[in-house]
Amino acid sequence: MLHVAEAARVSVATVSALINGTATVSPELSQRIEQAIRDIGYKRNAIARSLKMGTTRTIGLTVPHITNPFFTDVVSVIQQAFDRAGYAVMLCCTDEDLNTQDDQIRLLLDRMVDGLIVARVGDGAILKRIVDDANVPVVLLDRICKGVDTDAVVLDNQRAVFDAITYLINLGHRRIGYITGTSDISPMHDRMAGYREALHAAGLPIAEELIRFGNFHEIDGYNETMQMLSSHDRPSAIFSANNPMVIGTMKAIRDIGLSCPEDISVACFDDFPWSDVFQPQLTTVAQPVQAIGEQAANLLLDRLAGNRDAPPRKLLLKGRLMIRNSCRPLGAIAQSVSA
Amino acid sequence: MLHVAEAARVSVATVSALINGTATVSPELSQRIEQAIRDIGYKRNAIARSLKMGTTRTIGLTVPHITNPFFTDVVSVIQQAFDRAGYAVMLCCTDEDLNTQDDQIRLLLDRMVDGLIVARVGDGAILKRIVDDANVPVVLLDRICKGVDTDAVVLDNQRAVFDAITYLINLGHRRIGYITGTSDISPMHDRMAGYREALHAAGLPIAEELIRFGNFHEIDGYNETMQMLSSHDRPSAIFSANNPMVIGTMKAIRDIGLSCPEDISVACFDDFPWSDVFQPQLTTVAQPVQAIGEQAANLLLDRLAGNRDAPPRKLLLKGRLMIRNSCRPLGAIAQSVSA
DNA sequence: AACGCTAATCTAAACGTTTCGATCATGTCA
């Protein structure tokens, strides 16, 4: 900018005024300055600007896995929304690891992001502390957090799983396997509650050996499914509480020589873009990814626009059961339902 | 930092020296300073640091679509690599749009990223200009670019498609539909060349009506497949040059009342994580995503480490044909091959 | 005791902006 000012024989203040339109500058000088900018190929240094202004027009976004189609879609929507608003997005993947997450959030805050969207991992205590003394607005995505009282957008997970399990029960299933992630994050906790509630409402017993804990990855779904199917009294249906794990479930079913839905019914949380193309077409609980991403972005953009003091807003969205052909009616009921 | 210095009754220079370990500071002062840092909860302002140092320890990454599993995987790998190296990653999705891409690259350069990894879109001319006068190292990913002479890591696309089409030909297919994206980007161009080369090598004629151009999205694959299958002389196999479009192809096959592989064989570029679980199990050309991501990251990290003057390095990786069950042998050959 | 050497610490300039308040020319009005 200094060079531009010199070339145009004006002060840097005038150049700044012209660029930002913060003051009127005469047509004559405007022209000289614009010419100089072109000649020199001047580009404003956003870092210097950020330092002075105290805002970077950049937000931080952390998700557990970017390879999980649910997060991929949400990230994509969020990215577009902030793009439109002239913000850059710094993306971090925490890989479901608490320390990684803490490091990354610190990294983002060091870089003075103006706001944060976090699909958190693990215990909220550290997150709470970080968020408290960082002075930026935070939106919790997908996963809320007891101690952290801030904007959030989450699914009504309990209800969604309740509906899915009830659907299986209505098909005649009695022993329904349930594969979940560690329940220290709210969606896993709530989904599990939905499972229990549905069985309870139907007057069915809860077989604890049918509730299996994995670590969100395909391999975990595989291992847990293997164990369940190897038992003498195997379930007739399996519900997987997340998307990568259901792939493991399907592989285990195949490897053990069974087939879906003939021998065993399968449903899972989170829809796949291709779930109605390949066989079996998985019955899933679809999250409104577009809405989730947009709402999260809007909540944060609203705070960034200055609305700092409004009380925390919690948005609870509804999932939708996408019934396809991966679940079979069972026994007597089968006749009436499949008719 | 000023507050810390005051609280510890030292100068800011000493605080800086301690934090960065750039000079020895006495145990006594060290302790006072560390105490002050804790008391105040001081965090170094990375923006101010960047301004002074001329480096942001942040890189920019642009991809056409983050929802395409290929890019998702690569982004994930790259993200991890830079994470390890203490860099942040700014992610942008250009949505295959040239203007969006230009805007985003400018946005990234404004923010003084230290380097750029670009899976480019469209004509390279503007990209070249931007890259030339921005003074940061650039690595081209997946798509090279005539005028832009810089580090790059790409697949040997021509060879990969040649192998896939040859495989189909060996199965007995003679009319092989080919659905591609616009060929102004190198992979589409090269893949097409592989298609033509394979037919040519087998002495087969090239039916131009079987070569269809889409815009990378599912809907394009759907439309083009619909048209091909509605013709009186439909192909016995279809190869889709990208991943989202093949989903459209599969949907079209289903909607038109045919089935794969019984009525029509299908193969495509880019592997899916779930492609060997659901039916039909797609035969695909798998890219070594891990290697691609790592190599791209390494190339850039090497430049960032100071190796600025080395001549541009072009890495050409090999694809791998993953043969599954979505392609059927045809006619007489069928017997011998399937035996 | 004067000197030089080393280690520890500090002062102040610099990075590239924005912005407040000052300056200056111009035109208007009484």
Next chain:
DNA sequence: TGACATGATCGAAACGTTTAGATTAGCGTT
């Protein structure tokens, strides 16, 4: 014509760091 408002422009401080070079203190040599 003098006073004054207006509009355009500028000078300089500030944002929070890093760092070159200055300063100081301590200590061993001669």
